Amino acid sequence: MRSTAGGTRAWGRVLCAALLLPALLAGCGTDAGTAPEAADGTGGQEETAEHWRPEPGVDWQWQLSGRVDTSVDAPVYDIDGFDQDAKTVAALHGGDRKVICYLSTGAWEDFRPDAEEFPASVRGRSNGWEGEWWLDIRRTDVLEPLMETRVEMCAKKGFDAVEPDNMDGYLNDTGFPLTARDQLRYNRLVADLAHRHGMAVGLKNDLPQIPELVDDFDFAVNEQCAQYEECDELTPFIDAGKAVFHAEYELPVADFCPESRELRLSSLLKKYELGVWRRAC
Template identity: 70%
Template sequence: MRRLLPLLALLLFAAACTAVPPAPDGRPPSSRTPDGTPATRWQPRPGLAWQWQLSGRLDPSVDVPVYDIDGFDHPAATVADLHRRGRKVVCYVSTGAWEDFRPDAARFPESVLGKGNGWPGERWLDIRRTDLLEPLMAARLDMCRTKGFDAVEPDNMDGYTNPTGFPLTAADQLRYNRLIARLAHDRGLSVALKNDLDQIPQLVADFDFAINEQCAEYDECDRLTPFVKAGKAVFHVEYELAPSAFCPRSRELGLSSMRKRYDLGAWRRAC
């Protein structure tokens, strides 16, 4: 046995000399593809604390492991700074509604623009027209990947339950949501199912985590249990309820809950 030790030492030394250094984001080289993108997706687990800030000057100092920020509004340098602070970063983009204030707004043909969704400058999209929408959404997710985000929050993913101006069906929504999930995964990004509670049983396997608004206010939080049982985080906010009214149940269910204001600025009250 002792005769093998010099050979073993030589092999270990050679391996150390040829080892590839870690990537700038801290991922080991073995988890990256030849073009430098992550080969394995981040999987947020139940109970992770998070910050969701989509307006105002970004406050990067909140001591939580996950930040969810607007993908268009922030440059790669912001994402890199959050990574240096030990955060995973989620890219917010709207995939089910058109926004007239986005730099790519003119690329959307009028034929896919429906009724307003209640927010200024926003209109529902005809998600049946994947021939037109897929390249537009792929470009948005390319932006998220290029800026270094770890995951994506695709918003307005439940148009079929709203008056969009189009005869959308549950099957249309399932098809479109799975398309968005595939586009994200193709780019090494984790992807959240935003709201769309009715379709969780069919979609939990396609998405890496969930983001929910106001499930406690509407007594719906139990419906998110399939994600938690699958070992996938549920990031949850309430706007109207005090934390004392929803935090005990959120803890029981394994949700990552906090109270936010409707403007989704820096202010938060976590459970």
């Protein structure tokens, strides 16, 4: 979902409930955007870490609703961590894909199997979607073990990375007096949890804090930066050799793909329900 100060624009999530990397993508390796083995055997920057790090420009598919279509010709998939099982992840790996685990880390969802484990004291105001409320991210004593259990679930299912959503509560009317410092602390905690379990992690939206968080995250996930004329704010990730997975919902591809190619973003046109349908730049 996309959220902004003064209100929530909750795009990109409906609550109802390739196989080869294109050769034209400059700078990408042979494994879903990972750099190839270096001559000295170190594997370069992308292989020195214990977890995957996608490079700028790598293509992707983002599907958070419906039965996952594993036939889409994209080397990176981003799918729901609760709804999808280890067999789906394994099937995607069998097609030489990397797989990202979508989780909500900044909002409570009453439809998740662990919902009752979140005390009422950490639940704030609605984030604009039925069944979702902002979390008091200051309460890391409560949230850290809960989020670690979720991240561990992703790792056990075989995911390569985590996409933690609702990571910019401090910009919204959450019901809690959250500050930018609170958000930095919490976002770094979530990044550390993913790394602790051997997975990459992406910064979801939260554009104002990119300069401070780019070193803590392995890629970015952004919604509608072209529509809101914000895409330049994502360049610190590109400059660091890290992918920016970007989606638009309302602009035709002709309006944002030229800039996306110039900035080396991994851009898609998607429908709000984030089903199978996509148009890649």
